[in-house]
Amino acid sequence: MTTDPAYVAEQTGQVIAAFMTTDPLEPRIAEARAATLTDAMGALVFFEGVVRDHDGGQRVRTLTYTAHPSADEVIGAVTHAVVDKHPDVRLWTAHRTGPLRIGDTAFVVLAAAAHRGAAFAAASELADRVKAEVPIWKEQELTDGSSQWVGLE
Numbered sequence: 001m002t003t004d005p006a007y008v009a010e011q012t013g014q015v016i017a018a019f020m021t022t023d024p025l026e027p028r029i030a031e032a033r034a035a036t037l038t039d040a041m042g043a044l045v046f047f048e049g050v051v052r053d054h055d056g057g058q059r060v061r062t063l064t065y066t067a068h069p070s071a072d073e074v075i076g077a078v079t080h081a082v083v084d085k086h087p088d089v090r091l092w093t094a095h096r097t098g099p100l101r102i103g104d105t106a107f108v109v110l111a112a113a114a115h116r117g118a119a120f121a122a123a124s125e126l127a128d129r130v131k132a133e134v135p136i137w138k139e140q141e142l143t144d145g146s147s148q149w150v151g152l153e
Contacts, residue, residue, distance in 0.1 A: 049107030068135035
């Protein structure tokens with residue numbers, strides 16, 4: 001087993017960014033990658049949640065994400081909790097609100113680490129926890145003209 005140099009630990013255990021936004025995420029991806037990845041990181045796991053054209057067996061035309069006013073604070077707290085559990089990573093995450101079209105990026109997670117296992121584990125946990133804990137709901141306009149809310153349970 002190889003031990004990483006001490007400077008690697010000095011660069012990890014960090015939340016680079018965690019926020020909600022109404023702005024498109026696609027233009028921020030290169031910036032997020034540059035901020036999250038350092039020369040000491042050997043792995044970068046990138047998850048991009050994209051609006052799809054179906055949900056629950058029904059066709060979706062568009063959707064609108066709505067978030068509780070506390071969502072920005074909650075996404076930050078969740079991200080800090082994940083980095084506390086995975087201190088060997090650097091994390092960046094953002095979730096959109098407002099109207100989105102099919103193909104738009106709704107949610108992004110980046111996890112950088114010296115080794116891939118740590119990056120994969122942290123990215124997966126962060127994506128799952130944001131979806132489960134951050135108060136975000138979506139109203140989907142279906143192709144049959146009806147609409148449905150998701151996440152209100």
